[in-house]
Amino acid sequence: MRKKTSEVLEQPASEPVRRNPTQQRSRERQERILAVATQLIATKGSDQLKMSEIAERSEISIGSLYQYFPDKSSIIRTLAERYNAESRRCIDEALKAVEDGPGLQAAYSGLLDLYYEIVLATPAMRDIWSGMQADKHLLALELEESRVAGELLAEAILRVYPDSDARQVRESAFLIWHLGESTMRLAIDCSPQEGRGLVEAFKRMSLREIMQPAIE
Incomplete structure (x- = not known):
């Protein structure tokens, strides 16, 4: 019995898990x-x-x-969730390192530019957005994603401006991110020159709010 127990103990704790074909x-x-x-x-x-x-x-x-x-909606939802997950990863990575005003401005501006380039390079995203507008469950998914991204932005703002009114900052960040999504849709429906101008205009408008949060 001792020999058998010893042999068992000497065996590897676990074998690599084999994926079911x-x-x-x-x-x-x-x-x-x-x-x-x-x-x-x-x-x-x-x-x-x-x-x-x-x-x-x-x-x-x-x-x-x-x-x-x-159904078709479940396919669109799965694709949207994948895009959202990648978008959230980029937002989190860019904003978690923010420690001061210039860093906040650079990170936010860079995210808008990157998002616009990704949308331009991924034609399916625009039509996935379109498909989401006709389904209330998919619209709820989009709204929740804006809340999550807005909260990441709010956390960065509050690190830079800790004396700000947290409630107002979170409301503004949520609104900014949701309007940013709408701006991207409008921009890609316009000519490249006009679309870029719209993104830059939204960037200027939103940065004025981001860099001057309400103080309690």
Whole structure:
């Protein structure tokens, strides 16, 4: 018995977890579905997105597609959540290092510029936004994302201006971020020159509020 116990103790604590082949295939199929949907949205728009076409181009049956996504809205939601997660990561990374006024201004301005460039380079984002406007559940997702991003901005402002009215700062930050999303949509619907001008105009307007928070 002692020998057996010793042998057990000498064995590695755990072996590398092997991924279930079925799970791996399922993930790969889901990624293929989302890639096809993104391509179709970019070329045709979210309004023209059809489940039957997604299934055909993904080389799966319509029944299999419904096992992954019950409707078009669920696909748009998944894509929006992925974009939101990446956006939130960028915002958090840029703002968490802010310690003073110049740093706050530079970080915020850089985020707006980066976001505009990403939107320009990702045509599907505009049509995903469009698809979200027609679904109240997706609109709620967008609103919540503005709250989260606004809170990250408010935290940075309050670090720089700790004597500010926290409630007013959070309200302003939430509003600024939500209006920023609307500005981006408007900007990409205009010519590149006009769109850039609109982004710069919003940057100037919002920075006046950000850099002069209300004092208690």
